[in-house]
Amino acid sequence: MTVGLTETFEEPAFVPYLVAGDPGYEDSLAYVETLADAADVIELGLPFSEPIAEGPTIQEAIVRALEEGMTPERYLAFVRELSVETPIVCMTYYNLLYQYGDEPGPRPFVRAAARAGIEGFVVPDLPVEEADPLRAACDEFGLDLIFIVAPTTEGARLARIRELVSGYVYVQARMGTTGAREDVSGRTAASLARIDGWSVPKAVGFGIKTGEHAERIVRAGADGIIVGSALVEIVASGEDRAAVTDRIATKAAELKRGALAGDE
Numbered sequence: 001m002t003v004g005l006t007e008t009f010e011e012p013a014f015v016p017y018l019v020a021g022d023p024g025y026e027d028s029l030a031y032v033e034t035l036a037d038a039a040d041v042i043e044l045g046l047p048f049s050e051p052i053a054e055g056p057t058i059q060e061a062i063v064r065a066l067e068e069g070m071t072p073e074r075y076l077a078f079v080r081e082l083s084v085e086t087p088i089v090c091m092t093y094y095n096l097l098y099q100y101g102d103e104p105g106p107r108p109f110v111r112a113a114a115r116a117g118i119e120g121f122v123v124p125d126l127p128v129e130e131a132d133p134l135r136a137a138c139d140e141f142g143l144d145l146i147f148i149v150a151p152t153t154e155g156a157r158l159a160r161i162r163e164l165v166s167g168y169v170y171v172q173a174r175m176g177t178t179g180a181r182e183d184v185s186g187r188t189a190a191s192l193a194r195i196d197g198w199s200v201p202k203a204v205g206f207g208i209k210t211g212e213h214a215e216r217i218v219r220a221g222a223d224g225i226i227v228g229s230a231l232v233e234i235v236a237s238g239e240d241r242a243a244v245t246d247r248i249a250t251k252a253a254e255l256k257r258g259a260l261a262g263d264e
Contacts, residue, residue, distance in 0.1 A: 005041060005087055005120050005144045005167030009201035012259040013040035013168075013224030014214075016231055016252060017091065017205075019061040020044050020078050021070030027241050028065070029081060034245050035231075036084040038252035041168075043122060043226065046075045046092035057229040060236065072100055072109065076116040089120040089146065089167075097123065097134065110137035120144035120167045128160045135164050146170050151191050158194070168201040170226060173208070173217070192221040211258030218262025225259050 016035045021028050035042055047062040047070050054062065070078075079088055090113055094106070101108025110121075120143050126134065128147060138145045144167025149158065151172065161169070173188045192202055204217045205226030214225045234247045 004142070005089070005146075006200055008040045008087060009168060009203075009223045012218045012222070012263045013201070013203060014038055014252065014256040014259050015041045015043055015089075015168075015203050015205075015224055015226045016255075017043040017045060017058075017226065017228030018231060018235065019047060019058065019065050020075050021047065021065035021068050022061040022232070022235055023064045024068050025070075025074070025078065027235075027244070029078065030241055030245055031235060031248055032082060033084055034248050035252050036086045037249065038256040039086050040224065041087045041089055041120075042084070043089045043091045043228070044075075044079070046070075046072065046090055046096060048093040048096050050093070055229060057232050057236070061232045064236075072096055076112055079113075079116040079118060082117075087119040088117060089122060089144075090118045091122040091124070094123050094126045094134075097121075105137075106134045107137040107140070110134070110141050110143060114141035114143055118143065120146055122146045122148065122170060124148055128157055128164060131164055138166075144168075148172055149191070149195060151187050154194070162195070162198055165198075165200055168203045168224065169195060169198060171195070171202050171204045171222065173204050173206040188217060188222070189220040196221070208255070211254040211261070214255050214258030215262040218259050222262075225255065227255055230255075 016039050018032055047065040097106040097109045135145055146167050147161045147165045148170040171191050188204055195202060201223035203224035203226050204222040208214060208225050208227045209230045217225050231248060234244055
């Protein structure tokens with residue numbers, strides 16, 4: 001298994017998420033590139049029509065991107081066009097991967113993603129029990145495969161995730177869908193304790209909104225923070241590109257500072 005993304009967690013990592021193509025192709029390029037100054041890894045959403053893991057904020061972003069014409073092919077072109085050194089992880093749903101290309105299964109898309117510069121995948125709707133084909137394709141083309149560990153994940157499923165995960169593990173801080181919250185979940189420390197000793201870094205997402213949240217999550221034992229909705233809300237503000245870019249840069253710097261402060 002590849003370990004490329006693991007190396008980006010030498011210090012507490014900031015892993016932001018945006019939807020590719022939201023609210024339009026050129027604006028989205030600018031916003032993702034703005035994140036690169038503060039981000040250690042960027043999770044870039046490939047829009048899918050049934051995003052079951054997402055809350056309203058990200059669902060609306062996905063709708064905007066789809067309405068602007070984002071497709072798997074345009075997504076790969078988008079990644080190729082990005083002027084960033086920060087590793088890009090594709091976050092999407094398994095049907096898009098499985099249906100892509102001239103043969104069934106995830107291999108054609110993984111191959112195309114690797115050629116475009118993608119370094120890993122998060123696939124929220126793929127059960128670990130059915131993940132062997134994607135794991136094999138990722139191994140073949142040198143990509144990491146990140147799994148989400150929910151507060152209720154346990155037993156044989158948790159053990160299997162530990163066997164197959166690479167890069168980092170996405171620790172879901174709370175039950176439900178994505179979305180910024182006014183406070184972080186008190187269950188985070190317990191969730192992190194259940195996977196203590198794993199060989200990959202632990203990045204916590206779902207609900208992180210402020211630098212203070214980020215600091216508390218890292219102090220609880222996380223190796224990084226994943227933030228989506230708090231950034232997508234800025235994109236959705238309707239302000240012009242310059243204003244949104246400035247706000248994204250400010251929020252990203254705040255969240256990275258908070259993560260670093262949690263390790264002091």
